[in-house]
Amino acid sequence: MSDPLAFLDADGRRLRDLPDFASDGETLKALYAAMVRTRSFDTKAISLQRTGRLGTYASSLGQEAISVGVVGAMQDADVFLPSFREHGGQLWRGVTLEELFLYWGGDERGNDFAGPRQDFPVCIPVASQFPHAAGVALAMQQKGERGVAVAVGGDGATSKGDFYESLNVVGTWQLPAVFVINNNEWAISVPRKEQTRARRLADKAVAAGIPGEQVDGNDVIAVREATTRALSRARAGKGGTLIECLSYRLGDHTTADDASRYRDEAEVSLHWKREPLTRLRNHLVEAHGWSKENEEALLRSCGDEIDAAAEAYLATEAESPGAMFAHLYASPPREISAQAEEFGDD
Amino acid sequence: MTDMTMIEAIRTALGRALQDDADVVLFGEDVGIDGGVFRATDGLIQRFGAARVRDTPLSETVIAGMAVGAAAHGLKPVAEIQFMGFLYPAIDQLANHAARLRNRTRGRLSCPMVLRAPYGGGIKAPEHHSESMEAMLAHIPGLRVVIPSTPARAYGLLLAAIRNPDPVVFLEPKRLYRALSEPVSDDGLALPIGEAVLEREGGDVTLVSWGAMLMETRAATDMLASEGIEAELIDLSSLKPIDRETVRTSVEKTGRCVIIHEAPLTAGLGAEISADLAEHCLTSLLAPIYRVAGYDTVMPYPRLEDHYMPSAVRILRAVHNVMEFE
Numbered sequence: 001m002s003d004p005l006a007f008l009d010a011d012g013r014r015l016r017d018l019p020d021f022a023s024d025g026e027t028l029k030a031l032y033a034a035m036v037r038t039r040s041f042d043t044k045a046i047s048l049q050r051t052g053r054l055g056t057y058a059s060s061l062g063q064e065a066i067s068v069g070v071v072g073a074m075q076d077a078d079v080f081l082p083s084f085r086e087h088g089g090q091l092w093r094g095v096t097l098e099e100l101f102l103y104w105g106g107d108e109r110g111n112d113f114a115g116p117r118q119d120f121p122v123c124i125p126v127a128s129q130f131p132h133a134a135g136v137a138l139a140m141q142q143k144g145e146r147g148v149a150v151a152v153g154g155d156g157a158t159s160k161g162d163f164y165e166s167l168n169v170v171g172t173w174q175l176p177a178v179f180v181i182n183n184n185e186w187a188i189s190v191p192r193k194e195q196t197r198a199r200r201l202a203d204k205a206v207a208a209g210i211p212g213e214q215v216d217g218n219d220v221i222a223v224r225e226a227t228t229r230a231l232s233r234a235r236a237g238k239g240g241t242l243i244e245c246l247s248y249r250l251g252d253h254t255t256a257d258d259a260s261r262y263r264d265e266a267e268v269s270l271h272w273k274r275e276p277l278t279r280l281r282n283h284l285v286e287a288h289g290w291s292k293e294n295e296e297a298l299l300r301s302c303g304d305e306i307d308a309a310a311e312a313y314l315a316t317e318a319e320s321p322g323a324m325f326a327h328l329y330a331s332p333p334r335e336i337s338a339q340a341e342e343f344g345d346d
Numbered sequence: 347m348t349d350m351t352m353i354e355a356i357r358t359a360l361g362r363a364l365q366d367d368a369d370v371v372l373f374g375e376d377v378g379i380d381g382g383v384f385r386a387t388d389g390l391i392q393r394f395g396a397a398r399v400r401d402t403p404l405s406e407t408v409i410a411g412m413a414v415g416a417a418a419h420g421l422k423p424v425a426e427i428q429f430m431g432f433l434y435p436a437i438d439q440l441a442n443h444a445a446r447l448r449n450r451t452r453g454r455l456s457c458p459m460v461l462r463a464p465y466g467g468g469i470k471a472p473e474h475h476s477e478s479m480e481a482m483l484a485h486i487p488g489l490r491v492v493i494p495s496t497p498a499r500a501y502g503l504l505l506a507a508i509r510n511p512d513p514v515v516f517l518e519p520k521r522l523y524r525a526l527s528e529p530v531s532d533d534g535l536a537l538p539i540g541e542a543v544l545e546r547e548g549g550d551v552t553l554v555s556w557g558a559m560l561m562e563t564r565a566a567t568d569m570l571a572s573e574g575i576e577a578e579l580i581d582l583s584s585l586k587p588i589d590r591e592t593v594r595t596s597v598e599k600t601g602r603c604v605i606i607h608e609a610p611l612t613a614g615l616g617a618e619i620s621a622d623l624a625e626h627c628l629t630s631l632l633a634p635i636y637r638v639a640g641y642d643t644v645m646p647y648p649r650l651e652d653h654y655m656p657s658a659v660r661i662l663r664a665v666h667n668v669m670e671f672e
């Protein structure tokens with residue numbers, strides 16, 4: 001059994017030759033900036049929630065490299081189907097900060113993003129996005145598109161039938177789909193080892209007859225490289241891939257959770273030493289002249305942009321309540337129009 | 347016009363839809379070379395190929411969930427669940443995704459899919475093969491639920507379901523698959539979803555029913571006519587939305603109503619119709635509204651099945667009760 005694919009160790013030292021894309025400093029800086037932007041968004045979202053200005057929020061702290069690495073390898077015409085923890089991926093794809101705030105602030109318009117119109121909104125019922133990815137991939141195959149459907153779910157999601165059943169059809173029909181597992185070691189309070197006796201979640205691909213690969217999910221270069229390979233396999237008509245990204249949930253499950261009830265601070269501290277931003281920053285400093293000034297400028301611009309987006313979100317009025325009737329059906333049945341009329345919104 | 351049974355009408359509508367629209371795809375268990383366990387898709391794989399008529403692996407979650415994904419990405423999937431008793435895993439995808447995708451994306455994505463399933467008893471099938479759980483589905487906001495009761499209505503409503511821009515559950519009364527035939531023309535014309543069919547006019551009592559129960563209800567109206575009671579007969583056809591206006595108009599005329607369904611009584615759609623009439627037609631009512639329904643029991647095995655199914659005799663008894671009410 002091979003070790004998880006990794007290019008940088010926890011301190012940012014090169015473990016082996018980097019893939020071609022990663023020799024380009026600008027590409028790596030863009031990945032780093034995307035991860036920093038995601039983390040800044042996270043910080044802001046939590047503070048808005050704590051002050052009663054955002055709904056329950058699922059932090060992606062510590063897992064930024066997964067989402068950013070995965071979508072960084074995707075093309076515009078591909079379709080991204082995220083779980084509720086993949087903000088970094090959504091942002092990279094072009095969903096705006098303001099739209100994300102709207103969604104987590106309890107406004108459906110956050111899912112009507114202007115950006116990647118074909119991407120799916122966040123999926124809350126765990127693992128139920130995987131069958132959708134199979135369906136999108138089927139549509140792509142059928143219509144002769146060269147796109148790939150890319151779904152991300154958690155370690156807990158791999159215990160669901162939805163996951164196995166759709167992985168199976170991806171294998172059977174050689175569908176152009178990539179399933180990514182964000183293995184952050186926890187499903188709320190249930191640790192990874194209580195989720196399954198399987199040694200690696202990637203091994204679940206064996207049952208579907210497709211390749212399953214484990215990567216260091218805190219190494220954005222590894223995530224992107226593994227995804228790039230999986231996407232080109234899919235585009236070449238060779239079917240799907242399962243990628244398990246090893247990472248760790250440094251925060252609570254959501255803002256409604258208190259992880260100190262079920263896990264040791266020592267474990268969390270240990271994982272802080274492996275988090276994804278530091279190692280890439282160290283590498284950028286060492287290999288691409290990333291300076292303190294660069295770092296400060298990036299933090300400042302992320303902060304400014306996010307503050308502005310939060311202001312815009314907070315200034316956005318709620319939809320008129322009649323909107324709850326307006327979008328259910330392309331043409332509402334009389335029952336709905338009658339209830340809308342009775343409700344009597346403007 | 348050709349004489350067709352309901353199964354032939356369904357097959358004809360599916361063929362028509364595949365022919366007319368390259369985005370229509372069929373998938374489900376055994377729908378390919380086997381033509382479906384009831385032969386609804388017989389011959390379609392030969393005409394349209396294995397890419398458009400697909401045997402799926404055995405997974406209801408995938409059948410429903412893949413339909414959601416494919417529909418959102420531009421196909422018009424017509425997915426089959428082999429029997430309604432196996433539809434429960436698909437409810438997650440129907441309720442949590444298919445029915446809400448348009449709403450939760452404010453129209454950015456939509457889900458023009460059809461989920462077909464044979465339902466109901468009366469063919470002495472094994473356990474789990476005979477349930478009528480349409481009310482569970484009709485309770486889900488954002489769905490449409492349709493049940494035809496004749497070959498021609500099956501043809502027209504299935505085409506309407508496939509062309510509908512939103513998800514439709516199309517439940518097929520399997521007892522009627524081959525029980526009756528009538529002339530159906532493969533003219534590609536859809537029937538409107540959400541409109542009940544006034545099958546027979548009468549001034550004494552309104553009978554509302556759907557699906558296979560129309561058999562017993564039609565028989566009951568004939569018997570009532572011989573007694574001098576003129577029943578008005580409505581085939582609801584669409585369980586969501588319900589054509590409340592047609593039912594109300596009829597009951598305003600007759601003042602009496604009996605609702606007949608095979609599904610269990612409690613929280614069945616008869617309760618919804620009854621409540622609607624109580625709210626809107628109270629002053630027209632000359633008698634309480636009666637429901638003749640399946641019992642709140644598990645569907646019995648074939649040996650006792652006939653005792654579960656509402657019979658024409660039970661319908662007559664209910665009508666006599668409302669006619670004699672003082």
Ligand SMILES: Cc1ncc(C[n+]2csc(CCOP(=O)(O)OP(=O)(O)O)c2C)c(N)n1
Binds near residue numbers: 124125126184186187
């Ligand atoms: C089907 C389903 N069951 C339960 C929940 C409640 N829930 C939300 S997240 C979660 C844990 C998910 O764990 P995992 O898949 O590892 O993803 P993570 O939250 O760690 O990203 C649970 C149980 C849900 N959303 N969906």
Ligand SMILES: [Mg+2]
Binds near residue numbers: 182185186187
């Ligand atoms: Mg997890």
